[in-house]
Amino acid sequence: MTTKPAAAAARATVYGYPRQGQHRELKKAVEGYWKGRVTADSLRSTAARLRRATWQRLADTGVHEVPSGDFSYYDHVLDTTVMVGAIPERHREAVAADALDGYFAMARGTQDVAPLEMTKWFDTNYHYLVPELGPDTVFTADSSRQVAEFGEASALGLAARPVLVGPVTYLLLAKPAPGVPAGFDPLTLLDRLLPVYAEVLADLRAAGAEWVQLDEPALVQDRSPGELNAAARAYRDLGALTDRPKLLVASYFDRLGEALPVLAKAPVDGLALDFTGPAAANLDALAAVGGLPGKRLVAGVVDGRNVWVNDLEASLAALGTLLGLADRVDVAASCSLLHVPLDAAAERDIAPQILRWLAFAQQKTAEVVTLAKGLAQGTGAIAAELAANRADLDSRARSPITYDSAVRARAAAVTAADARRSPAYAERAAAQRAHLGLPLLPTTTIGSFPQTAELRAARADLRAGRTDQADYEERVRAEVQEVVSFQEKAGLDVLVHGEAERNDMVQYFAEQLTGYLATRHGWVQSYGTRYVRPPVLAGDVSRPEPMTVRWTAYAQSLTERPVKGMLTGPVTMLAWSFVRDDQPLADTARQVALALRDEVADLEAAGTSVIQVDEPALRETLPLRAADRAAYLAWATEAFRLTTSGVRPATQIHTHMCYAEFGDVVQAIDDLDADVISLEAARSHMQVARELAAHGYPREAGPGVYDIHSPRVPSAEEAAALLRTGLEAIPAERLWVNPDCGLKTRAWPETRASLENLVAAARAVRAELAGP
Numbered sequence: 142m143t144t145k146p147a148a149a150a151a152r153a154t155v156y157g158y159p160r161q162g163q164h165r166e167l168k169k170a171v172e173g174y175w176k177g178r179v180t181a182d183s184l185r186s187t188a189a190r191l192r193r194a195t196w197q198r199l200a201d202t203g204v205h206e207v208p209s210g211d212f213s214y215y216d217h218v219l220d221t222t223v224m225v226g227a228i229p230e231r232h233r234e235a236v237a238a239d240a241l242d243g244y245f246a247m248a249r250g251t252q253d254v255a256p257l258e259m260t261k262w263f264d265t266n267y268h269y270l271v272p273e274l275g276p277d278t279v280f281t282a283d284s285s286r287q288v289a290e291f292g293e294a295s296a297l298g299l300a301a302r303p304v305l306v307g308p309v310t311y312l313l314l315a316k317p318a319p320g321v322p323a324g325f326d327p328l329t330l331l332d333r334l335l336p337v338y339a340e341v342l343a344d345l346r347a348a349g350a351e352w353v354q355l356d357e358p359a360l361v362q363d364r365s366p367g368e369l370n371a372a373a374r375a376y377r378d379l380g381a382l383t384d385r386p387k388l389l390v391a392s393y394f395d396r397l398g399e400a401l402p403v404l405a406k407a408p409v410d411g412l413a414l415d416f417t418g419p420a421a422a423n424l425d426a427l428a429a430v431g432g433l434p435g436k437r438l439v440a441g442v443v444d445g446r447n448v449w450v451n452d453l454e455a456s457l458a459a460l461g462t463l464l465g466l467a468d469r470v471d472v473a474a475s476c477s478l479l480h481v482p483l484d485a486a487a488e489r490d491i492a493p494q495i496l497r498w499l500a501f502a503q504q505k506t507a508e509v510v511t512l513a514k515g516l517a518q519g520t521g522a523i524a525a526e527l528a529a530n531r532a533d534l535d536s537r538a539r540s541p542i543t544y545d546s547a548v549r550a551r552a553a554a555v556t557a558a559d560a561r562r563s564p565a566y567a568e569r570a571a572a573q574r575a576h577l578g579l580p581l582l583p584t585t586t587i588g589s590f591p592q593t594a595e596l597r598a599a600r601a602d603l604r605a606g607r608t609d610q611a612d613y614e615e616r617v618r619a620e621v622q623e624v625v626s627f628q629e630k631a632g633l634d635v636l637v638h639g640e641a642e643r644n645d646m647v648q649y650f651a652e653q654l655t656g657y658l659a660t661r662h663g664w665v666q667s668y669g670t671r672y673v674r675p676p677v678l679a680g681d682v683s684r685p686e687p688m689t690v691r692w693t694a695y696a697q698s699l700t701e702r703p704v705k706g707m708l709t710g711p712v713t714m715l716a717w718s719f720v721r722d723d724q725p726l727a728d729t730a731r732q733v734a735l736a737l738r739d740e741v742a743d744l745e746a747a748g749t750s751v752i753q754v755d756e757p758a759l760r761e762t763l764p765l766r767a768a769d770r771a772a773y774l775a776w777a778t779e780a781f782r783l784t785t786s787g788v789r790p791a792t793q794i795h796t797h798m799c800y801a802e803f804g805d806v807v808q809a810i811d812d813l814d815a816d817v818i819s820l821e822a823a824r825s826h827m828q829v830a831r832e833l834a835a836h837g838y839p840r841e842a843g844p845g846v847y848d849i850h851s852p853r854v855p856s857a858e859e860a861a862a863l864l865r866t867g868l869e870a871i872p873a874e875r876l877w878v879n880p881d882c883g884l885k886t887r888a889w890p891e892t893r894a895s896l897e898n899l900v901a902a903a904r905a906v907r908a909e910l911a912g913p
């Protein structure tokens with residue numbers, strides 16, 4: 142394929158870049174500042190140095206227009222809250238006294254003042270701080286940070302484009318401030334917010350910005366006519382300003398759908414659109430609205446969220462089509478590169494032939510630059526890059542890592558019946574009751590017990606070679622013993638081994654399954670200064686040998702009571718990893734499910750009669766568009782059932798979910814066909830119990846009665862009161878008593894006290910049910 146040179150030379154750009162620096166300098170500086178070890182001046186100069194290094198790096202790679210204002214000490218939505226002056230009442234004093242300390246107080250809270258709530262940024266694993274707004278909110282413009290950072294980039298001699306969270310997305314992400322009625326719609330504040338954006342835009346124009354980018358990812362979600370109208374009004378008004386830079390409205394993470402004609406008609410100067418994954422639908426939609434005559438199109442053709450090399454020829458073909466649809470086409474990654482690690486070249490433990498398949502922020506930037514060059518100068522100008530890319534893609538497609546014929550054959554042979562448990566629930570439940578002999582309102586925990594500093598140190602010693610495997614395992618066995626003996630003494634009914642051997646519930650399994658790669662430096666921001674290193678699901682998945690059996694069996698050898706086996710489910714194994722892009726997610730999930738199914742079988746064979754398969758991520762992976770949800774839930778629930786359906790009727794399957802509200806996926810929870818589900822519920826006063834009941838959920842459930850996110854110890858009376866509330870929705874024969882989630886982040890003293898109270902609560906309510 143050859144492309145004709147574009148009329149106006151295509152430019153390469155990105156919307157944002159990882160903030161932390163090559164050695165996570167930002168994390169160290171910010172945390173040092175919190176501890177009083179780093180001064181504010183030194184934090185500011187570290188941050189400025191990191192910004193400069195990023196711009197320089199982008200420019201050296203060949204980016205024509207760098208983003209500014211995408212940097213953040215903590216979170217870009219919180220920065221927007223500062224920019225529009227929407228400081229919550231309770232933080233005003235602190236912000237007025239010291240802007241930086243006030244900023245961190247909003248992010249993290251203080252002894253006396255609660256932070257802003259934190260939640261997931263669309264369907265990524267990045268968390269933002271939720272704006273709190275009300276009818277009395279007064280917006281005031283503070284463009285200082287945006288202007289200063291634009292100035293820093295310009296001072297390097299670079300063309301910079303400030304990037305702002307757009308006004309519609311900002312309001313759609315907000316929630317009513319404490320004390321404001323829940324029915325309050327922040328979008329009603331649009332007319333008050335727009336003049337503030339106008340002021341910021343004018344300031345950036347005065348500072349010399351030619352273009353400003355306004356990010357509106359909220360418009361890729363299903364939006365009501367009223368919301369679409371608000372978007373139309375916002376960009377009509379901002380477009381009509383006379384004293385403004387050129388406006389580029391950006392969307393990403395999915396297709397724009399009905400918002401596309403709205404933005405295409407708006408009097409703005411350009412749109413930035415995602416053309417990857419389901420957002421590829423933007424291409425036909427753009428043609429259908431007649432393109433963007435007279436406007437600039439920034440085409441996000443390099444996936445900004447996965448870690449795989451781009452198919453440059455396919456991207457060039459898409460770009461070629463787009464050339465006819467806008468006045469000028471520039472090339473970008475689909476979204477900010479914040480969501481991928483910094484640089485694949487830093488990975489030393491990954492074999493060089495595999496490393497060539499991976500593209501992190503640095504490599505993606507280079508791909509964008511190559512594509513822009515190809516678009517501007519024709520494919521001849523990038524012949525060498527295209528040949529290398531073709532070779533990398535071929536080696537990936539043909540690799541035995543990517544393609545394991547035994548795994549493929551097994552997955553292809555799966556039938557619907559394989560993913561169905563038999564007999565039906567009622568019969569199973571009777572068999573389990575007879576086999577387990579549990580009391581009414583059985584008590585249990587979610588799996589992990591405190592991950593003590595000593596345990597983490599033991600693991601660090603093992604990694605550093607200071608101890609050997611045998612010593613380490615001895616240490617873990619001692620911990621299992623302690624956890625089991627505590628649970629027996631406390632009087633819990635279904636015990637766990639405590640997960641002392643696990644660093645992380647996904648990583649632990651990823652390390653033992655084929656098909657997964659671990660990175661050494663693949664950190665991505667989860668929130669604030671917290672970074673995670675997701676494993677990379679690169680190839681066909683199988684389980685060479687049992688992963689958890691010896692720990693569960695060891696724990697079971699110490700007690701007469703049932704010990705619950707503990708696995709991470711297939712959906713969560715995908716959700717908290719970088720997944721492959723060369724086959725449907727459903728296929729990858731099925732492979733993981735089959736590997737876990739083998740583990741379930743081995744646990745059962747080793748004498749485990751209760752097996753829990755955790756799926757805390759089931760809700761968060763739900764597609765952004767409602768139209769895509771049924772297909773997702775179908776494969777997700779099938780993968781769970783495939784994992785769990787091979788067991789005998791008397792073996793009880795549990796699952797667990799948390800970190801979300803589940804009201805809109807109760808049908809999917811039902812479709813898992815697990816015998817028992819434990820759910821986070823303490824803070825919402827058993828809300829989920831009522832939702833399950835309203836749905837007619839037929840099986841057993843344990844809505845949490847102990848909020849494990851705080852060191853607070855709930856009293857027995859408090860836990861009993863929650864149990865009684867639970868009983869209003871779920872009959873005693875089907876109600877379990879358990880905490881909200883695992884206890885790994887808690888300390889031992891509060892864990893002991895809380896679980897003793899939980900058992901006391903169960904006993905008290907059992908006595909009430911038995912009558913006088």
Ligand code: GLN
Nearest residue numbers: 587588589755757883884
């Ligand atoms: N079994 C896991 C634990 O207890 C579940 C963790 C989770 O739901 N996030 O730690």
Ligand code: ZN
Nearest residue numbers: 757799882883
């Ligand atoms: Zn949990």
